[in-house]
Amino acid sequence: MGKLDNKIALITGGTTGIGLATAQLFIKEGAKVIVTGRNPETLGQAKTTLGAGADVIAADTSDLKAVEQLFKTIAERYTKIDALFVNAGVAKFAPLDQSSPEMFDEQFNVNVRGAYFTAKHAAPLIADGGAILFTASMVTSIAEPMASVYSATKAALRSFGRSLASELAPKIRVNTISPGPIETPIFGKLGLPSDVIQAFAADMMQRNPLKRIGHVDDIAKAALFLLSNESSYVTGIELFVDGGMASL
Numbered sequence: 001m002g003k004l005d006n007k008i009a010l011i012t013g014g015t016t017g018i019g020l021a022t023a024q025l026f027i028k029e030g031a032k033v034i035v036t037g038r039n040p041e042t043l044g045q046a047k048t049t050l051g052a053g054a055d056v057i058a059a060d061t062s063d064l065k066a067v068e069q070l071f072k073t074i075a076e077r078y079t080k081i082d083a084l085f086v087n088a089g090v091a092k093f094a095p096l097d098q099s100s101p102e103m104f105d106e107q108f109n110v111n112v113r114g115a116y117f118t119a120k121h122a123a124p125l126i127a128d129g130g131a132i133l134f135t136a137s138m139v140t141s142i143a144e145p146m147a148s149v150y151s152a153t154k155a156a157l158r159s160f161g162r163s164l165a166s167e168l169a170p171k172i173r174v175n176t177i178s179p180g181p182i183e184t185p186i187f188g189k190l191g192l193p194s195d196v197i198q199a200f201a202a203d204m205m206q207r208n209p210l211k212r213i214g215h216v217d218d219i220a221k222a223a224l225f226l227l228s229n230e231s232s233y234v235t236g237i238e239l240f241v242d243g244g245m246a247s248l
């Protein structure tokens, strides 16, 4: 018996990295999984990887019309959602003097505005006893240079996680997961030269109490806990899955 038998899970940003690994685990645990993304290439690859257990839908989280349309489509195809993983996110790192309004707006539009309105449109479809999980980051607690805007978006998500847990209780549990450094395609999209990224990854590994960069399955397993009945008495928390970086 799977931990998500007969459950329907929506994972935004489910085409690569953490979201894709979580979709694979959720399917293994019996869920029908809906994943979203933007890039046609990775949408196609996700369809192949996930197979018939998944419904792969193109929807740009930063486009609120697309978010509304996504939930119209879901309402037509499914009667309810049991688990919502608000995971789509972008990270653009830059020091203060090299930051720009464009990189600021992109990160807030995807990570914050998109996440909030995803939760808003999803909530009426979420079944009694269902759960929402926001992907924040350990940067809600650790101040990293060059990550000021990204960290601010994740602080907002952490705040949504608590406020909405309070607002949506007792019907829906809401939690936040804060990954440490996890090996995913996001590192190649930071907008930094590859030697800087390599130095960044080496520094993360050296400072990490568990002395390794995390694997996507480390996050998928924790997401399974927080979005299944295994965490039936847990709401409003921020779970750090970061090798101890934020806590030790």
Ligand SMILES: NC(=O)c1ccc[n+]([C@@H]2O[C@H](COP(=O)([O-])OP(=O)(O)OC[C@H]3O[C@@H](n4cnc5c(N)ncnc54)[C@H](OP(=O)(O)O)[C@@H]3O)[C@@H](O)[C@H]2O)c1
Pocket: 012, 013, 014, 015, 016, 017, 018, 019, 036, 037, 038, 039, 040, 042, 043, 059, 060, 061, 062, 087, 088, 089, 090, 091, 110, 135, 136, 137, 138, 178, 179, 180, 181, 182, 183, 184, 185, 186, 187, 189
């Ligand atoms: N990897 C880490 O070290 C780490 C640490 C802490 C937190 N996180 C967070 O974990 C989440 C997943 O990141 P990841 O590391 O798995 O990176 P990733 O492989 O780059 O995955 C990002 C996912 O989000 C989707 N996405 C991005 N912008 C979108 C948009 N506007 N609309 C719809 N989908 C969008 C991407 O699809 P497209 O490519 O199609 O846009 C992709 O599916 C993010 O919220 C990230 O901030 C990651």
